[in-house]
Amino acid sequence: MGGDMPTRKTSDDQPKRSFFCNACGKKVRMPRGWSTGSASRRHYWAKHPEIMRGKGAEGR
Ligand SMILES: [Zn+2]
Numbered sequence: 001m002g003g004d005m006p007t008r009k010t011s012d013d014q015p016k017r018s019f020f021c022n023a024c025g026k027k028v029r030m031p032r033g034w035s036t037g038s039a040s041r042r043h044y045w046a047k048h049p050e051i052m053r054g055k056g057a058e059g060r
Helices: 037-049
Strands: 017-020 027-029
Touching: 017 037, 027 037
Parallel strands: none
Antiparallel strands: 017 027
């Protein structure tokens, strides 16, 4: 799936409010005031609990 990213070239000087998940490659939104780590953890717990539990990529 998806190399479907709009190329928006805007020079906004706002801080990053989203990042791309290393596990699923999806864009993850960061709530305001959150650090990347916190938002990342939250996403991982929600979408990739196995990884958070330390089960490694070779699930079964
Ligand atoms: Zn993910």
